[in-house]
Amino acid sequence: MLLKTFGWSVAITVAGLVGGFFLGGVSGLAIVAILIVLEVSLSFDNAVVNATILKRMNAFWQKIFLTVGILIAVFGMRLVFPLLIVCLTGGVGPMKAIDLAIKGGDQETPGTYAYMLHEAHPSIAAFGGSFLLMLFLNFVFEDHKVKWLKPIERPLAKIGKLDQLSVVVALLVLVLASQFLAEDAGTVLFSGVLGVMTYLLVGGLGDLFEQQGLAEHDAADDADEAETDSKESAENGKDEKELPGVGKAAGKAAFFLFMYLEVLDASFSFDGVIGAFAISQDIFIIAVGLGVGAMWIRSLTVYLVRQGTLDDYAYLEHGAMWAIGALATILFISIKHEVPEVITGLIGVGFIGAAFLASVRRNKRIAAKGGEVEHVHA
Template sequence: MLLKTFGWSAAITIAGLVGGFLIGGPSGLAIVAILIVLEVSLSFDNAVVNATILKRMNAFWQKIFLTVGILIAVFGMRLIFPLLIVCLTGHVGPIEAIDLAIKGGDQETPGTYAHMLHDAHPSIAAFGGMFLLMLFLDFVFEERDLQWLRPIERPLAKIGKLDQLSVVVALLVLAVVSQTLAKEPGTVLFSGILGLMTYLLVGGLGDLFESQGEDDDDAAAGDDDAERSVATKAGDTAAQAPASKGVGTTAGKAAFFLFMYLEVLDASFSFDGVIGAFAISQDIFIIALGLGVGAMWIRSLTVYLVRQGTLDDYAYLEHGAMWAIGALAAILLISIKHEVPEVVTGLIGVGFIGAAYLSSLVRNKRIEAAGGQVEHLGG
């Protein structure tokens, strides 16, 4: 199981380290290794959240996430997206942006690729911060049987019954941030609204097509029941209707939009890592290698969590990941004006996940001690 899930990640890690050595010698190899660790530590909570969505997909779309999805993550988000941002914000053409990327240069030197990308950080942070904030708010405002931080989550779930509260709170936060932290309030406000709209659009389309798929399955199941009833009445005991699709698997348009949702979610998580990587290296290819390999490990970890049923065994992991997302959203919005070290971001995420894991262990032991008869003991 481990070899099947993480084998490609291990092989690509070796290839990435070799590539780093060929590009930059021993220092290039070391920087790629550092960036791999940075990406995994910053995005571990991303794997947990991805797993909660990925387990709703069928096996085909899980494979698409691990294959096509990784190509989007590596070449799209870690290579093409920064070039696109430089083109848009620096008002340069694609060829000039590529030339600047190859030349390198640090963030402090005006006109360099890193400096242009750093200047675009407020817009990027506003977009990603609002997307992640909406994800967090929708989670904490939802009423659920199992709660982790009950003194906080219970009252939030109660006030969450107010329709569209997440959107109201997110827009209020965006208005305050744009007026107090941004040098260009209009740009930050516009980017943040785009992030919120993207969340609502992609998530809404996924829910729409998933609900339509469930209706189709119910209709198909009704037809199957009718066919079996007719066959039984006719005395044809050999006639059997074809089995319907498994419960909990999403395919077709619904799975496509869930896949798109995952890709935007991955993008929101990767913004800080992509920009922060320029503090370690100014070589865009070294950065793409290190962050790309790290993204592959996150995807393998996501698939492992789904196939092992880890989220079911450790019930509070999703809660910890969502609180880590809330913290990351806050950090992205704060970083519009203030520098936040990547180590702080990583430690906060790992801290929430670790605390949720320990809480899950305690809960499991209490349920075992009670004979397994209390389903939500400790929730």
């Protein structure tokens, strides 16, 4: 199981380290290794959240997530997206942006690629912070059967019955951040509103088509499709264990869930992409290091789904969501104040670690009473 799930990540890590050596010698190899650790530590909570969504998709779309998704993550978010940001915010053409990226330069020197990307950070932070805040608020305002931080989660679930409260709170936070933390309030406000709209649009379309897909699946006129899915599942079963919860979303539903995952990954990767320039100014070394780290996160996501970890450890998803809330807060704060990446990483790992330990204690209590641990996410 471990070799099958993480085998490609190990192979790509070796290739990435070799690539780092060819790009920058021993120093390049070391920087790639550091960036891999940086990406994994910053995005560990992303793997847990991704798993809650990935388990709703069928085997085909899970493979798309690991293949096409990783290409989008590496070349799209870690290479093309920063170039696009420099083009839009710096008022330069694509070729000029590529030329600046190749030339390098540090964040303190005006006109350099790193400087332009750093200057665009408030807009990026507002978009990512708003998107992640919406995700966090929609979770804590929902009344879950199992609660981790009961004194906090219970009252939040009660007030969460107010319709669209998450949108109201997110926009309020955005307005406050734009007024008190941003030099250019209009730009930050605009970017944040786009983040909220993106969350509502992509997440809403995913839920809509998933519900339609489930309704169609129950209809008698979809018997032939159900038979085809059964055959595909049998064929996949020859090669690998069927994943828990697989087969719930396919077609349009799975496509929009996939898009939702990619936007989610983008929101998580903003701080890593920008923070990486404090370690190296070589965009190719940065892309290699962060790309390998992204592959590990995707492998970890699939591992969590295949092992049913979220079902076995009831508070793990809660910990990841609180880590997301913390990351959203950090992104808003970073509009004005520098926040070291190590703090961001430690907070995320801290929440998930605490949730995992609390889940273990919960399972032991239930087992001691002779009960059976209930799979709360099943």
